[in-house]
Amino acid sequence: MELESNEGSTETMEEEEAAGSGEREAVVVFFDVETTMPEGPERRRTLLEFGAVQLCSRSLAEVAPPFATLVRPAGGDLGEGAWVALERKGITRADLAGAPPFRDVADGIHRVLHGRIWAGHNIDGFDSEIIREAFAEIGRSPPEPKGAIDTLPLLTERFGRRAGNMKMANLANYFGLGQQIHRSLGDVRMNIDVLKCCATVLFLEENFPKMLKGYPGFLAPDDVSMEFIQVSLSLSHQFRRSLSMKHNDRPLQVFCADLRIHFDIRPCYQDSAGRPKLNIVVGIPESLRNVLQSCDEIAERSSQVFGSTSVWNPVVREYGYAHAIRLNLTFGGDDEINGTEIYVKEAISGNIQKQVLSEVDAADLSSWFAEGNMVDAYFSVELYDYMQNAGIRLVAKKLIVTAYA
Incomplete structure (x- = not known):
């Protein structure tokens, strides 16, 4: 040879x-x-x-x-x-x-x-x-x-x-x-x-981040390496403990496309400012389920190590035969800097238009985020521990929803 x-x-x-x-x-x-x-x-x-x-x-x-x-x-x-x-x-x-x-x-x-x-x-x-x-x-x-x-x-x-x-x-x-x-x-x-x-x-x-990745700083599920996931502890100005989840020393933010809405927005509840609490439940692929369940395990162990005695609520739930998650929409401050960005894509033309959440009425939200519609989601993975309940909260930073009507 x-x-x-x-x-x-x-x-x-x-x-x-x-x-x-x-x-x-x-x-x-x-x-x-x-x-x-x-x-x-x-x-x-x-x-x-x-x-x-x-x-x-x-x-x-x-x-x-x-x-x-x-x-x-x-x-x-x-x-x-x-x-x-x-x-x-x-x-x-x-x-x-x-x-x-x-x-x-x-x-x-x-x-x-x-x-x-x-x-x-x-x-x-x-x-x-x-x-x-x-x-x-x-x-x-x-x-x-x-x-x-x-x-x-x-x-x-x-x-x-x-x-x-x-x-x-x-x-x-x-x-x-x-x-x-x-x-x-x-x-x-x-x-x-x-x-x-x-x-x-x-x-x-x-x-060319916006052209190729759409929204810089967000990882697709397959880009998340679990060995780089960590939970860090910090103290607020009132000396309250706060846990955060990071990927390679950066806040963990995830992108996943083509998620089907299982439960639509129902603005029945209000926050302290009198604004409706908004969230949607979407089905997720196996790749995202594996990432979030692994994050759940890491975060729960870390929470216990840091002394929490709260009941841990899993982030991934079963709805019928599908695995699903809840995405929480936020209004942000008065200028909407940190609120959820909403984009509506017309199913036929493909045109995308940005919406201002504070100016959108409940009827439009219910129409866009109707059960069965598809949404591309950019969200942060955050931790909460409040009134003996703890878990992962997924906060939508940007949503691109396909409107069929």
């Missing part, structure tokens, strides 16, 4: 960089390893393949031919299960039997990696450890990175879970990059392509 390889000196490559640019560019080495997986407590992971692509940190151009090599495992048979898995990847017994042992390729791998910026998907938790274990087994010091870029936590934090989980196969499928082949060099190139796609999307969203 032929593999692209480069085991020449990297000093020549760096000299060419310096001559071409006037200064020495940082080199980012994207790499990936393929291994056997332990089948028992005494089995260790065995390095079978290494692949790397070396990129200029400024241009992302390849600064050297790719390096890839199979590695002949030391010490007997890998086990029938391992061979079956390897043959699915296109690695045969004959390929590994004819491959060099790690001791023979260690110099080349060391030259590629040492003193460079390492990059890869889950390299901190897997690939880097495999490299260190392999060098330790032959009694040599491992290569050391100048720095490391693990795209797994990076994309989880910045890109979110739009593709479902953050496995490379799902990310590649999301961008239409084809199937992951689980070969080192192929996976490296896929990792680079996925990172470029994510960076492009984030760049466009950052520079």
